Amino acid sequence: MKKYIAERLGTAFVTILVIIFVLFAMMQFMPGSPFNDEKLSRELIEKLNEKYGLNQPLYVQFFKYVKNVAKFDFGISYVINKNISINLMLKTRVPTSMRIGLQAVSVGAVIGLLLGIIAALKHNTFWDNLTTVISVLGVSVPSYVFALLMLYTFAYRLGWFPLLYTKTEPFRSSLLPTFALSMFTIASIARFTRTEMLEVLDSDYMLLVESKGISGPALIFRHALRNALIPIVTVLGPLVVGLMTGSLVVEKIFSIPGMGALMTAAIQANDYNVTIAMTYIYSVMYIIIMLVVDLLYGVIDPRIRLAKEDSGE
């Protein structure tokens, strides 16, 4: 297990380095220089280059870049908010995105689990079919389609919710985006829970538990669900990816001042510095979550752990 953790950490570290390297290389390939003003004289440009360390050899610049990026210091935005440091822009955006992301995950997990359990217990009934339909729809239909439909129906036509995200009503105006984002989570968790629960309910040890006289909620939650939950950890990775891409579009639709909206704006405004910073942050988040999921899976399921030790992976 220790060897596995070390290797997994190593891969994550190498990946982050590769990403930093690619980002640095991209900066070099970008057309133009930061000092494009025609009024600048040659000496002045040289002075500026010296001030910002741009006249140093590439490898020195690269190490400096690595050092800055490792400290999450990305410099300033050139287009969206002129000369404002990116960290300052992120300060309010990260909590907003995190809050809505967490809301979406919790709503999705609770509803998905409930649907999955009901479908498995009432196998081949109306509820089961309903769950299948919901999960097929949720997996197949992109979250922004849901976002637009909900926005039109509930916010525009019925007027139950505010059209756009407002800071004065942070909870009520985040309900629609939360549901739009959580559709994918609901669908995949419901689908997975259903399959796993069916398998567990069919197993010999459930027969044993039942024959010992345990029934009702204790049977379902203490014995069945616990075993069914283990493989659900594997869907966490894809869910995170779904949330990340989903947030980019959903935040734009509801004009939520979050990280996704910032990245979308940066891409559209050609603000390279912000795009690259967001790219890096998203990558690091993704790598950390995948790492946690992988390790968690090893901890939860002894079979995986043992298999990994045997094969020396």
Added chain:
Amino acid sequence: MNKYQIASDNFDMDSIEFLPNDFEFIGNKPEEHIDSNFASQDYWKDVFIRFKKNKGAVIGFILLVFITIMAVIGPMVSGYTFDQQKIEFQDFAPRVPGLEKIGVFDGSEVMRSPGGGSSRVINKYKTTEGAADVYYWFGTDNLGRDIWTRTWMGTRISLIIAVSAVLIDMAIGMSYGLIAGYFGGWVDNIMQRVLEVVNSIPTLVIVTLLMLVFKPGLFTIILALMVSGWVGMSRIARAQMLKLKEQEFVLASRTFGAGSWHIIFSEVLPNIIGQIITNTMFSIPNAIFTEAFLSFVGLGIPAPQASLGSLISSGYNSFTTHPYQILPPLIVLALLMLCCNMVADGLRDALDPKMAQM
């Protein structure tokens, strides 16, 4: 001794006498000896029969064929081209001949204030000069372009992007996985490490970076989808190869002197083609979605070309006032992804009955 008598240790067969008329001759045509229930059917016929039984998959397949046909002929039948602009005919609601008589799709639309307050019905076909005999089946967008033509044009481009990206993905991922699995050892080790690194970079990031470096367009989107999409396929191919390469038919082939290349692509590949097809089918909706997502974010096909994503993106700007502009591409996109998923589900169950979900 009678020739029909059989000797046995624990059963006295001598006491039973078989007579020639105990048996009945039923003919000697060779096909009558074959179990007609299973043996004479080949694998693909079996697959077809199983696929046909899955109603959802069949409906999905029919819809998918329909959408594909519309993507080919749709833009030709309306009489408009996808980039033809008529600024005086902007934001026209759908109007369909025949249907307009029963009061739907008659070119009128309801202008509402938010929250369902006041509303009034307008019909631009009647108020605009020279539009009395004009029909836009899905309406027009804010530049007066025909949405019907643009929707099917967009479907065509989305399909081209998705299918070509997925096919290239399949070829790369399959070869990568098969080679890594077959050779094993340090080759596999190095290839797996590379794959892990590629896999740890989110697709979103790869795609964004590629789109920043290259000019947005058809080729760049396909490239971006390609770079990020082959990992899943290669995992499946590798796992199958690891399972199959220890089997006797591979050993037999090797004993006859077959080279690695032949074993990988002529012996093992045909045995895993089922999983490969299923996975390819599952990748298509993913590719369609990624493309639509990129277009929505602004990294898609440049105007006046359109894909489903860019149509949704432009319809989004006015979807509260003119919802008919966003609905056609939105519905086609959702249907397309739904159908692909249902067909893929059906294919998976049909190709490998053991995998069928409970």
